[in-house]
Amino acid sequence: MEEPDSSRPSPRARVILADDHKMVAEAIARILKTDYDVVDIVGSAGDLLRTAAETPADLILTDIGMPDMDGIAALKALRAGGVQAPVIFLTMHSEPGVVDSALKAGASGYVLKSAAAEELLRAMAEVRRGGLFVSPSLLRHVLGRTDIPKLTERQREVLNLLAQGLRSKEIAYRLDLSVRTVEAHRQILMQILAVRNGIELVRRAEELGLVSLRS
Incomplete structure (x- = not known):
């Protein structure tokens, strides 16, 4: 038997795209x-x-609001018909009830149309790996409000400045604190959010809606 050629590029994922707005x-x-x-x-x-039903696909990317049937009902119909390709919703709907319904119906991804293109591509890559992706701005609802840590006003100030890329010395100057106090806040924040370093801290804070990295 011929050994597989590892130098060959892996097949590109096949996508079906559904949106009633052609442009x-x-x-x-x-x-x-x-x-x-x-x-x-x-x-x-x-x-x-x-x-x-007729065309094999690795991913289905669809809007929710379509004229003949909403996307969530379409997802249920796909599953009932035996189509198992992961479905990602790309939609303007940010209402918690709609997000809940989509995920309960079996959606693998939920991305807002207002998101950057990079977020959509990140969602598709995550779903291709077998994961679940929801736009970070919606995670506060998806994870449940009880999972959002309660931070003090000072902790929020430090976290926001860390997210802006400031160093401990700069944060200390900005908030009129000692560097040691800022470092203590940083360590406490890492413990609260269960992360190991500053990069993970900022990323996790953004996912929970505690900070925004958008300019």
């Missing part, structure tokens, strides 16, 4: 073309169901 769908397809094969673009839930 939006075409713009998304342009974002994906470098890393994915968009095998079909459809404009309705009915077309999505037919295409997914």
Whole structure:
């Protein structure tokens, strides 16, 4: 038997894209073309169901609001019809109830259309690895408010300045604290958020909606 050639590139993931706004769908397809094969673009839930049943795909990227059937109902219909490709919703809907319904229906990803293209690509990569991805701005709801740590006002000030990239000495000067006090706050924050270093601290804080890294 011939040994597999590890130098060959792995097959590109095949994606079905569903959005009833043609220009939006075409713009998304342009974002994906470098890393994915968009095998079909459809404009309705009915077309999505037919295409997914006939065309093998590794991922399905779909809007929720479509004219004939909402995307969540379409996901349920896909599963009932035996289509098991992971589904990522790319939508404007940020309402907690809609997010809940999508995840309970079996969505593997939920990304807001207002997010940067990099976030969509990160979501698709995570789902391809078998994970779940939800836009960071929605995680506060998804994780449950009881999971959001209660921070003191001073801890929030230190955390926000850390997220801005300031060093302990700069934060100490800004807040009129000693460097040792800032370092103590940093260590406590790392314990509260269960992380091991400053990079993980800022990333976790953003995921929980405690800070925003957007300029």
